[in-house]
Amino acid sequence: MAQVATDSAMVALGELNLPNRLLLGPGPCNVDPRVLLSSAAPQLGHLDPVLLKIMEETAALLRWMFQTNNEMTLCVSGSGFSGAEAVLTNLLEEGDTILVGNVGYFSGQIAEISRRAGAHVVNLPVEWGQPMEAAQLERAFQEYPHAKIFATVIAETSTGLHQPLADLERVTHAHNALFVVDAVCGLGGIPINVDEMKIDACYSGSQKCLGALPGLAPVTLNERAVQAIQNRRKPVQSYYLDLQLLNRYWNGDHFYHHTICSNLIYGMREALRIAMEEGLEARWARHQLHGDALKAGIEALGLKIYTQPGCALPVLTAVYLPEQANELAIRQQLLSEYDIEISGGLGQLKGRLLRIGMMGYNANRKSVDTLLAALEHVLPRCGVQVTPGAALAAADKVYHSR
Amino acid sequence: MAQVATDSAMVALGELNLPNRLLLGPGPCNVDPRVLLSSAAPQLGHLDPVLLKIMEETAALLRWMFQTNNEMTLCVSGSGFSGAEAVLTNLLEEGDTILVGNVGYFSGQIAEISRRAGAHVVNLPVEWGQPMEAAQLERAFQEYPHAKIFATVIAETSTGLHQPLADLERVTHAHNALFVVDAVCGLGGIPINVDEMKIDACYSGSQKCLGALPGLAPVTLNERAVQAIQNRRKPVQSYYLDLQLLNRYWNGDHFYHHTICSNLIYGMREALRIAMEEGLEARWARHQLHGDALKAGIEALGLKIYTQPGCALPVLTAVYLPEQANELAIRQQLLSEYDIEISGGLGQLKGRLLRIGMMGYNANRKSVDTLLAALEHVLPRCGVQVTPGAALAAADKVYHSR
The missing domain is CATH 3.40.640.10 (Type I PLP-dependent aspartate aminotransferase-like (Major domain))
Structure with a gap:
């Protein structure tokens, strides 16, 4: 049997050095x-x-x-x-x-x-x-x-x-x-x-x-x-x-x-x-607003919402990727270059979806605009062509319409 | 059916106002x-x-x-x-x-x-x-x-x-x-x-x-x-x-x-x-030392250790109370007057035991002396006579013997 690690063998483990992620996956989200x-x-x-x-x-x-x-x-x-x-x-x-x-x-x-x-x-x-x-x-x-x-x-x-x-x-x-x-x-x-x-x-x-x-x-x-x-x-x-x-x-x-x-x-x-303090109705409306703005931006990027129209959640947007997209590369680049976490598809949708959360403390315009800007930069390197500037403009339109 | 609480009915809940307890029960303990x-x-x-x-x-x-x-x-x-x-x-x-x-x-x-x-x-x-x-x-x-x-x-x-x-x-x-x-x-x-x-x-x-x-x-x-x-x-x-x-x-x-x-x-x-950083052997020795000091103090107070001699844990001391002691009053006074939490007996020992932890971050001389001093003050009001000064002296003796 291998020898159990001794005290001295492990003191090298340093203090925590944490990145400051923007958590826009399906949870956990950043908290207040x-x-x-x-x-x-x-x-x-x-x-x-x-x-x-x-x-x-x-x-x-x-x-x-x-x-x-x-x-x-x-x-x-x-x-x-x-x-x-x-x-x-x-x-x-x-x-x-x-x-x-x-x-x-x-x-x-x-x-x-x-x-x-x-x-x-x-x-x-x-x-x-x-x-x-x-x-x-x-x-x-x-x-x-x-x-x-x-x-x-x-x-x-x-x-x-x-x-x-x-x-x-x-x-x-x-x-x-x-x-x-x-x-x-x-x-x-x-x-x-x-x-x-x-x-x-x-x-x-x-x-x-x-x-x-x-x-x-x-x-x-x-x-x-x-x-x-x-x-x-x-x-x-x-x-x-x-x-x-x-x-x-x-x-x-x-x-x-x-x-x-x-x-x-x-x-x-x-x-x-x-x-x-926010109130339930106001909280639901906030999630709806930023979810709508995100979806408008996603569609302006030329991407599709996976969920049946009329039944899409505001708090979690499932984006269906075109065949040629490299889902893993998109997520890895968002994480390493932008400190943004989003998620991929589960089960039968592995590799075909991006799943983006706008939840709780993170459901705000900063999250929407930050992510859309990052996606606009990252997507073309991962097999998805986009029209520059369209996503933020589309989101902006939603914000101005309410 | 009663009406569900509305937003306005509950905003009165203020921010947390927490006491700073010394947690000397069987856990949780205070942490570093x-x-x-x-x-x-x-x-x-x-x-x-x-x-x-x-x-x-x-x-x-x-x-x-x-x-x-x-x-x-x-x-x-x-x-x-x-x-x-x-x-x-x-x-x-x-x-x-x-x-x-x-x-x-x-x-x-x-x-x-x-x-x-x-x-x-x-x-x-x-x-x-x-x-x-x-x-x-x-x-x-x-x-x-x-x-x-x-x-x-x-x-x-x-x-x-x-x-x-x-x-x-x-x-x-x-x-x-x-x-x-x-x-x-x-x-x-x-x-x-x-x-x-x-x-x-x-x-x-x-x-x-x-x-x-x-x-x-x-x-x-x-x-x-x-x-x-x-x-x-x-x-x-x-x-x-x-x-x-x-x-x-x-x-x-x-x-x-x-x-x-x-x-x-x-x-x-x-x-x-x-x-x-402390090392396992040193950590075990620390728990043993402060457990021993506590037990010496407890016995000097005239109280008995419940556990069979030779088989008592250093980290958790079970104190068997005399018939006339009011266990609940002891714990309540320690909590309200000293912000110290200890625990009572479970099951068949309900009302008959005090259970005192000396664990982790709390296993130190400050905990031992603080608790013994508090007990010396509280016990006489809860039916247990004690010899003033004896507990701390007995603990001190343990500390000087190592």
Whole structure:
């Protein structure tokens, strides 16, 4: 066996030398300096009454953000996927049937998580970039009338899809199933009114439109969903993600469940306060404006929006590249020459998409203009010809039209 | 239905006003300001080559900290329990038998997590405060010769036990089972040499003796444990905690698994660098010194150490209170008058113990003297008579004897 590294062999590791990236991928995004500063504040113990008060305030702010009165509203201590897994594995028991509205990579992960939990997963594939039709869901319920859950995403980060939910909700509830929505990418950037939209369980992530650091997954479940958890025959497969225990810690008698990171909670509370100062309607409008300006610029560059017209997210723009484009080179040059991160396509769209986020703190004109200028410079070297000056002019036109 | 809170109803929530606690409970502990500062550095995306390099360095530092050459060494994105659950649910399949050396609350949680995963759990209870005897384990293996795992803790936070592992390891491997050790409380504070101690899988937490922020759970698994995972008949129940996917992200081709919190990673790397500067032997000796000084002071106050003599942890001291003591009042007064957090007993020891941590950045003379002085002041008001001046003198004697 090789010898284990000794102290002296490793002291050469220097201090952190970090680039200052403009994070315009699908998340994480840059956060308001107020969030970073609050994350560096002195820690509190996970049962400190001061922290418990801060958590109560954070849960109240999250209810406002989700537009819900659900008591079970809290953050799972983990990434967005931990929120997805918490919601799905608490609601599902072995053998339960879940219908998955699979409109892209992240809704596909709903199937993956549910399958591992022992559920019977009925995958309802939809062509990527398009929303699911209610008729497809209705047919699935005809075939699986006892399905317990229909789950899909409102904002599919892999394709830039803003999926209309009203008809899907109606069909789901007509068949007495639970309506579960992945809002990892959307919450704080597009209208999501959990109570009004009759969503039974909804989960999100901290690092996208909410504008907090990664590491927390806000979730909210209504009485009907809570009842489904209470009616389980067997305990939830996971202690760490057990929502009843988490809810007791967050919203009940604060009984010890795990050691929460106070610093991430400080940042989440601060991010939600910033959102509160802005107001929800204004925040949604801001994301719409800069998303529209970006898309106008992208199209003026001669590039296509991948997503079906009328269903494109403002917060995440999926750009379909022409055959000859070198997607990897575009991203690498943006990163190395401009310190700008954007993302590529996932799964079947690997190499064919650019995915650009305009989320939270980054959803502003500086981001739009900086990126368009950089793309105008980088694209011709990566196989894509552009008309100089057209992109910024097109974005400018959007800004002047509002 | 009650109306959802509107923007204007909640803007009253002010900025954070935090107390500056001295965290002397069983964790989290205060961290070095270098860790807090690095946590406030600009974020990086979870696939940024700079972050991937930082993660590689962090994994190398963790191998040094664990004293192992295990390739599968990484942080789970969650609290210590997420590390426990990752290790146990990856190794266990439905119907597998696990023997649990239950020496306190946290080893009890091993049973809870394993049961939820569908394993057959054989609970081997030991009187709290005492270590497990090899003979008890040997008898259990006679009864359950096909047990797949024996798991226990090295540092039982609920009782202050430093459990000797050598005999338990020998028995476990004589029966071809996997030797799994919970080192949430110990890593970085007491000698834990994973390879030398022949531990097959070990997990820890970031916020105790390691001196980083909560929210990461370091784990390490050797080839034998990895083989057990690869031999599974069914996929791991959890996507979020799937160690093969996590290892691919951390130590393989960095394939996307989840959005890691770069800021927590910065802090972990910085905490490990600080440990590296100190050196492992020196770090263990420091924890031993201040743990000893604290215990001398506690005994001079007329209080008893709960743990069996010879098996008491330096990093966590469990103090057994006399019948008439008001445990809650002691902790509340320390918190409100001194901004000092210590902890009480868990489970069957609720109300009967004080649990005091001397871990990581906090394991120093200032912490010891500050706490002893505060206790001398607070205890008489909570039903415990003390001899003035005796505690600090006793601690001083320890400091002068080394």
